[in-house]
Amino acid sequence: MNSSNNFKQILIWILFVASQILFAQNFVLYNRAFCFVYVGFLLLLPLGISRNNILLLGFLTGFIIDVFYNSLGTHMAAMTLIAFLRPIWLNAITPRGGYENVESPAVKDLSLSWFLAYAMPLLFLHLAVVFFIEAGGFHMFFYVISKVFMSTLLTVFVLVILQYLFYSKGRFS
Amino acid sequence: MRRLFQFIYQYRAFFIFLLLEVVSGWFVVNHNDYISASYFNSSSAIAGNVYENRQAVQDYFQLAKVNQNLVEENELLRNRLAVDSLTVEVDSTDIPLQLSGQYEFITGKVVNNSVHRFRNYFTLDVGSKDGIKEGMGVVNPNGIIGKIKSVSTNFSTAYSALHSSLLVSVLIDETETLCTAKWSGEDPTQISLEYVPRHIKVQEGMQVVSSGYDAIFPEGVKLGTVKSVEIDEEATFYDIEVALSADFFSLDYVYVIGNKLKQEKDSLEQELQKEYEQ
Structure with a gap:
């Protein structure tokens, strides 16, 4: 990666984290669906990034979010987990034709259905870790699972909308 | 030995992952339920400032409601004053508890609040320079709100009453x-x-x-x-x-309560506890 590309990623990181803290944090539907849009940063990182770097990035992002959420450790654990699983999962669902000419796993480079198949399991896992740690165990299993499920749908919906708005072809790359 | 290093190097991503997860896990276990001075929460200077600025924007949209609340509280206090002045006798030596100066009230503003999580916290724009200490109670005119968790110079973080480990x-x-x-x-x-x-x-x-x-x-x-x-x-x-009775969805101004006699009471009770255990 060259330096202008790095700069672009830093800018995107700031935008994602800031929008999580300033807006998305208070965006809750029916006491069930939470919007954790900042996870999108990690999901949409370019494919060329090394496994160590993505782990450290996930850890750092989770840490910043935890400081603002007063939940030190929770988002760090969840982000580290999906940062570790992302390369494995990307390998497992390689689209037909591989990742040639694909810069990042986004809707514009692949397809909407591929993006949903890629993002939803990772988001589900992330939110499950966050909510179960927060609940402090499995004693409210079905309530928590319903929260996880609704939040996954809401977050993935917001992420897709954001991509159509900002990641459209030719504008950002 | 060399093969061991080779092995670790080959799977370094996995070992970094393990290390980071252990660090996170350690934070989860050791940090969250302790009342401790800590830099890594929303009372830290940076996070507090971000939340204060966000609140400054939101304030404009809440002015009417805040005003209404203050007027209502004023009315309540005036009514109470009118009743009290009749009941407190001048020659009485028995001073009501609220007037004896045991409790002090510090006004603060909520700059960040959550209600939908399992462990909810809120952040206040007052800190140790205003006399806030860990463990103080937080109320508003409608009722109990929470308890201070950690304090920095200008901000403090508090457990909301909507926190599954606050009793x-x-x-x-x-x-x-x-x-x-x-x-x-x-x-x-x-x-x-x-x-x-x-x-x-x-x-x-x-x-x-x-x-x-x-x-x-x-x-x-x-x-x-x-x-x-x-x-x-x-x-x-x-x-x-x-x-x-308090509406946790719209917290604005709150009072932090300091109890000057808490230490005296605690030390007395601890002595008793020790005797009892022997």
Whole structure:
């Protein structure tokens, strides 16, 4: 990666984290669906990034979010987990034709259905870790699972909308 | 030995992953439930400032409501003053508790708040320079709000009453029953009462107030009214839900309560506890 590309990623990181803290944090539907849009940063990182770097990035992002959420450790654990699983999962669902000419796993480079198949399991896992740690165990299993499920749908919906708005072809790359 | 290093190098991503997860896990276990001075939460200078600026923008949209609340509280206090001046006799030597100076009230503004998580916190724009200390109680005109968790120079973070590990010692006002209020983690408008024995006759609509035994809140601060009462055939204690009188969805100005005699009370009770254990 060259330096202008790095700069672009830093800018995107700031935008994602800031929008999580300033807006998305208070965006809750029916006491069930939470919007954790900042996870999108990690999901949409370019494919060329090394496994160590993505782990450290996930850890750092989770840490910043935890400081603002007063939940030190929770988002760090969840982000580290999906940062570790992302390369494995990307390998497992390689689209037909591989990742040639694909810069990042986004809707514009692949397809909407591929993006949903890629993002939803990772988001589900992330939110499950966050909510179960927060609940402090499995004693409210079905309530928590319903929260996880609704939040996954809401977050993935917001992420897709954001991509159509900002990641459209030719504008950002 | 060389093969070991080779092995670690080959799977370095996995080992970094393990290391980071252990660090996170350590934070989860050791950090969250302790009342401790800590830089890594929303009372830190950076996070506090971000939240304060966000609140400064939101303030403009809440002005009318805040004003209304202040007027209502003023009216309440004026009415109470009118009643009190008749009842307090001049030659009485018995000073009411609230007037004796045991409790001091510090005004603060909520700059960040959450209600939908299992462990909810809020952030105040007052800190150690205003006299806030860890463990102080937080109330607003409608009732109990929470308890200070950690303090920095200009900001403080507090447990909301909607926090699954914050216990508040309360009384059912009509029957004088001592019990504990604890949030179950689901509905942000109600809280559960624990340890109400079955021989007490509890009815819907009874008032629940703080007991003052924990030396955090003064006696008689409102928590809410009993909303539903249930008991199983063989259970020792009731399942009681209380409708919270404070609206946690819109917190603005709050009072932090300092108890000057807390230390004295605690040290006295600790001595007793030690004797008892011997």
